[in-house]
Amino acid sequence: MEFFRIRKDIPFMRHALVFNVISLVTFLLAVFFLVNKGLHFSIEFTGGTLLEVNYAQAPDLDKLRKQMEADGFTDTQVQNFGTSRDVLIRVPLSKDAETSKVGERVMASLARVGAGGTATAGGMAADAPTLKRVEFVGPQVGKELASDGAMALLLVICGIVLYLAMRFEWRFAVSAIIANLHDVIIILGFFALFQWEFSLPVLAAVLAVLGYSVNESVVVFDRVRETFKKKRGLTTPQVLDHAITSTISRTIITHGCTQMMVTSMLVFGGPALHYFALALTIGILFGIYSSVLVASPLVMWMGVSREQFIQVKVEKQEAVV
Amino acid sequence: MNRYPLWKNSIVLVAVVLGLLYTLPNFFGEAPAVQVASVKSTHKVDAKLMAQVEDALKAASVVPQGIVLDLNSIRVRLVDTDAQIKARDVIEKALNPVAVDATYSVALNLVSNSPNWLTGIHALPMYLGLDLRGGVHFLLQVDMKGALTKRLDSIGADLRSLMRDKNIRHGGIGREGQSVVIRFREAETREKARAVLADNQPDLLLVDAQDGQDLKLMATLKPMAQTRIQEFAVKQNITTLHNRINELGVAEPVIQQQGADRIVVQLPGVQDTAKAKDILGRTATLEVRMVDDEASANPGIMEQAARGQPPMGTEYYVERGGRGLLVKKQVVLTGERLTDAQPGFDNQTHEAAVHLSLDSAGARIFKDVTRESVGKRMAILLIEKGKGEVVTAPVIRSEIGGGRVQISGRMSTMEANDVALLLRAGSLAAPMEIIEERTIGPSLGADNIAKGFQSTLWGFSAISTFMIAYYLLFGMVSVLALSANLLFLVALLSLLQATLTLPGIAAIALTLGMAIDANVLINERVREELRNGSTPQAAITAGYERAWSTILDSNVTTLIAGIALLIFGSGPIRGFAVVHCLGIMTSIFSSVVVSRAIINLIYGRRRKLEAVSIGQVWKPGLATK
Numbered sequence: 001m002e003f004f005r006i007r008k009d010i011p012f013m014r015h016a017l018v019f020n021v022i023s024l025v026t027f028l029l030a031v032f033f034l035v036n037k038g039l040h041f042s043i044e045f046t047g048g049t050l051l052e053v054n055y056a057q058a059p060d061l062d063k064l065r066k067q068m069e070a071d072g073f074t075d076t077q078v079q080n081f082g083t084s085r086d087v088l089i090r091v092p093l094s095k096d097a098e099t100s101k102v103g104e105r106v107m108a109s110l111a112r113v114g115a116g117g118t119a120t121a122g123g124m125a126a127d128a129p130t131l132k133r134v135e136f137v138g139p140q141v142g143k144e145l146a147s148d149g150a151m152a153l154l155l156v157i158c159g160i161v162l163y164l165a166m167r168f169e170w171r172f173a174v175s176a177i178i179a180n181l182h183d184v185i186i187i188l189g190f191f192a193l194f195q196w197e198f199s200l201p202v203l204a205a206v207l208a209v210l211g212y213s214v215n216e217s218v219v220v221f222d223r224v225r226e227t228f229k230k231k232r233g234l235t236t237p238q239v240l241d242h243a244i245t246s247t248i249s250r251t252i253i254t255h256g257c258t259q260m261m262v263t264s265m266l267v268f269g270g271p272a273l274h275y276f277a278l279a280l281t282i283g284i285l286f287g288i289y290s291s292v293l294v295a296s297p298l299v300m301w302m303g304v305s306r307e308q309f310i311q312v313k314v315e316k317q318e319a320v321v
Numbered sequence: 322m323n324r325y326p327l328w329k330n331s332i333v334l335v336a337v338v339l340g341l342l343y344t345l346p347n348f349f350g351e352a353p354a355v356q357v358a359s360v361k362s363t364h365k366v367d368a369k370l371m372a373q374v375e376d377a378l379k380a381a382s383v384v385p386q387g388i389v390l391d392l393n394s395i396r397v398r399l400v401d402t403d404a405q406i407k408a409r410d411v412i413e414k415a416l417n418p419v420a421v422d423a424t425y426s427v428a429l430n431l432v433s434n435s436p437n438w439l440t441g442i443h444a445l446p447m448y449l450g451l452d453l454r455g456g457v458h459f460l461l462q463v464d465m466k467g468a469l470t471k472r473l474d475s476i477g478a479d480l481r482s483l484m485r486d487k488n489i490r491h492g493g494i495g496r497e498g499q500s501v502v503i504r505f506r507e508a509e510t511r512e513k514a515r516a517v518l519a520d521n522q523p524d525l526l527l528v529d530a531q532d533g534q535d536l537k538l539m540a541t542l543k544p545m546a547q548t549r550i551q552e553f554a555v556k557q558n559i560t561t562l563h564n565r566i567n568e569l570g571v572a573e574p575v576i577q578q579q580g581a582d583r584i585v586v587q588l589p590g591v592q593d594t595a596k597a598k599d600i601l602g603r604t605a606t607l608e609v610r611m612v613d614d615e616a617s618a619n620p621g622i623m624e625q626a627a628r629g630q631p632p633m634g635t636e637y638y639v640e641r642g643g644r645g646l647l648v649k650k651q652v653v654l655t656g657e658r659l660t661d662a663q664p665g666f667d668n669q670t671h672e673a674a675v676h677l678s679l680d681s682a683g684a685r686i687f688k689d690v691t692r693e694s695v696g697k698r699m700a701i702l703l704i705e706k707g708k709g710e711v712v713t714a715p716v717i718r719s720e721i722g723g724g725r726v727q728i729s730g731r732m733s734t735m736e737a738n739d740v741a742l743l744l745r746a747g748s749l750a751a752p753m754e755i756i757e758e759r760t761i762g763p764s765l766g767a768d769n770i771a772k773g774f775q776s777t778l779w780g781f782s783a784i785s786t787f788m789i790a791y792y793l794l795f796g797m798v799s800v801l802a803l804s805a806n807l808l809f810l811v812a813l814l815s816l817l818q819a820t821l822t823l824p825g826i827a828a829i830a831l832t833l834g835m836a837i838d839a840n841v842l843i844n845e846r847v848r849e850e851l852r853n854g855s856t857p858q859a860a861i862t863a864g865y866e867r868a869w870s871t872i873l874d875s876n877v878t879t880l881i882a883g884i885a886l887l888i889f890g891s892g893p894i895r896g897f898a899v900v901h902c903l904g905i906m907t908s909i910f911s912s913v914v915v916s917r918a919i920i921n922l923i924y925g926r927r928r929k930l931e932a933v934s935i936g937q938v939w940k941p942g943l944a945t946k
Contacts, residue, residue, distance in 0.1 A: 052765070131762060133760060133765055134759065137757050137758075138462070138755070140756055148889040149889070152889035153885075155884075155888065159882075163878060163881060200892065201827070204886060208882060211879040214879075215879055222874060249845055250845040254837065258837070259834075261780035261781075261783075262780075264776045265776040265831075269775075276827055
């Protein structure tokens with residue numbers, strides 16, 4: 001089998017402007033949604049209590065909501081989680097002192113409801129939910145998580161820029177990081193647009209994707225460097241075209257394989273891994289696009305040329321030994 | 322020719338064997354076991370106790386599969402759950418003759434079923450996090466300001482009695498915010514007070530101040546003393562938590578300091594959060610009471626008391642060392658008056674001793690009581706779980722002033738350490754607040770394992786199918802390399818006993834999905850070399866060599882992201898990051914070295930290699946469409 005039978009280098013760079021405009025538009029849209037709608041942070045960031053309960057029969061969510069309200073919980077979210085018999089309840093932080101007891105109070109409140117119309121037949125005991133999971137997060141923790149997340153992102157950016165600048169050239173470093181940060185913003189834009197829950201695993205996925213798509217750019221840049229050194233007489237756009245064309249089969253196969261794994265997580269991983277896998281999917285799809293078709297034109301605009309690698313060549317040989 | 326030197330092949334072979342060895346325990350599953358741990362820090366779990374457990378089991382003709390002694394517990398492995406419950410009852414009876422006053426916790430647990438020789442080389446199954454095995458997780462914040470305020474309050478009381486002892490007249494002592502303020506009428510007395518304070522309270526920083534007519538001396542804690550008090554507060558709270566949690570009978574509790582002022586408590590298998598919270602918040606106390614010497618000296622009364630009929634107004638206790646004594650019900654002092662307890666040595670006899678510091682009110686009471694009862698015995702009791710134990714009952718030889726009390730006699734250094742710890746551990750040094758709580762039901766944990774396993778399995782199969790279909794034999798080798806990667810990763814996780822969480826399993830899956838990149842790079846390069854007309858052997862060499870620098874670069878960037886997560890991540894992210902970073906490192910080795918070793922084994926020796934099985938190599942020149 002051979003999927004990619006490419007006779008000539010594909011003239012990607014001829015359309016560089018188009019690609020850059022497309023990514024600028026998606027980027028601006030993502031920023032627009034982020035600003036307008038904001039992220040739907042999980043309780044890990046906002047603080048609050050989360051309960052996952054399981055009923056023997058599918059409960060009437062409205063009844064649960066009403067009972068919760070009657071018991072003095074305002075602003076709670078009650079929704080199904082995975083199946084119709086699993087219910088997820090989010091209670092925001094309240095001012096009263098006993099925040100850590102909220103979980104028990106919610107369970108008491110739920111026990112009073114029973115699961116909808118069948119309550120009389122089965123009796124209360126059968127319809128009382130069983131607790132699968134409780135999470136309580138105090139306000140201090142959430143703030144720290146947000147700042148830690150930002151610090152982690154900053155560290156990743158600095159680390160990657162430094163490494164690429166050292167190994168290649170500053171132009172490559174800057175364009176790779178711009179291209180991939182634009183991925184990150186787009187992932188966040190999706191989460192804002194659809195109001196998907198942004199939790200800690202999603203943050204981990206976003207950072208992992210950042211590292212992963214940078215390595216995509218690295219593969220292309222590696223080829224660019226090699227082509228510059230090997231083939232004389234090619235213009236910069238031609239070199240870039242050649243590099244992208246000769247790595248495109250690998251790009252698509254690798255991403256396809258990674259995506260197979262991620263799809264498997266999306267299908268079999270259950271609700272706990274759902275948004276994690278979703279963030280990865282978006283990241284991988286946009287990663288192909290941005291690391292190849294955004295980073296390379298950026299390198300070109302910044303004026304990369306053959307001369308920059310002749311100097312590097314001497315250093316490199318020493319480094320390899 | 323593509324041949325690996327012997328040492329390289331040996332490295333691969335050794336790595337694979339070690340990988341298999343350390344992955345092995347994960348397949349044995351778990352066996353029912355009984356775990357014995359000490360509830361009181363004065364009793365250690367040692368070989369003697371192990372012999373006791375063995376004897377008890379032998380007497381009841383329960384045959385254990387194995388008995389293991391580790392740092393703080395004894396684990397007895399048993400054939401089935403029936404034997405487990407019987408063994409628990411037998412051990413419980415042997416070790417804790419009085420059920421209400423248990424010295425050891427005897428809990429049901431699961432231990433790995435792997436054979437002893439594996440356990441002997443520290444090959445253990447992966448350590449599952451709470452989200453996979455179910456349990457309770459608490460993050461507690463120690464109120465550091467509270468610890469300092471508590472300390473300053475007691476310093477204030479100390480200063481009051483110090484001033485009185487030294488006959489220095491002052492206009493009032495009080496705590497204002499984070500400092501203790503002493504008011505004076507004359508500058509002269511203030512100077513005198515300053516000299517006295519400098520001698521007696523080295524932890525205090527003294528500053529002059531004036532408030533209208535009043536001259537003031539502001540005493541604040543030196544920064545060094547503050548850190549010491551705060552560190553001490555966290556440590557003491559951890560000790561207290563340990564003591565309390567032992568009582569819950571949790572098999573493997575985790576109690577760790579996190580950051581400067583936080584404590585993580587993880588109780589696997591515990592579902593009842595309400596009870597757990599109740600126990601975490603409970604207090605144990607110290608009491609000082611007088612011994613009824615006359616009654617204790619009377620054998621008739623003692624005999625009756627031992628049978629549960631002590632005289633009015635007294636209680637019967639057994640002192641450590643086995644002798645019974647009658648203690649008056651009236652409490653002289655409680656643990657609230659205790660500010661510190663440190664192990665040390667007696668100045669004269671050089672015996673091991675415990676030095677107690679009382680606050681000023683406590684010191685005054687102690688002084689009065691000891692003056693009135695020279696020659697009598699005083700009992701120091703530790704009240705735990707509503708049950709008292711006489712730690713020691715020394716004879717008062719002289720009046721004891723200054724709030725410094727020493728307990729000595731019949732103690733080893735070790736015991737002195739333990740008693741000091743126990744006395745300190747009686748109560749919390751600073752209030753704590755639960756700032757994070759997670760409860761995961763056991764069914765959800767098992768569910769999470771199944772889901773994580775399923776995702777990895779199906780993803781892995783999909784990738785394998787594709788790779789073999791697309792690259793034929795080279796694809797097969799890539800799949801073998803990927804399997805080796807999984808093997809190394811699981812072995813490393815088992816070896817390091819890093820906590821595996823659901824995000825950790827996701828990281829295993831993701832890492833495998835990313836690791837295939839290296840093999841795709843190599844295979845594509847080899848094809849490209851073939852396309853450009855290289856001989857198969859040369860194509861293999863060039864393919865691996867050219868791909869190497871790219872693989873390295875791309876893995877380093879992924880690793881940078883992983884390390885950033887490791888540094889700044891907490892909780893679930895940390896679990897993800899650990900696996901991710903380890904996986905990147907194992908993937909470099911397996912995708913480059915292991916796959917090359919296999920390829921060399923297959924093709925390396927053939928001198929006249931016509932073609933390699935890497936799937937169709939399409940050449941632009943000869944269009945075969």
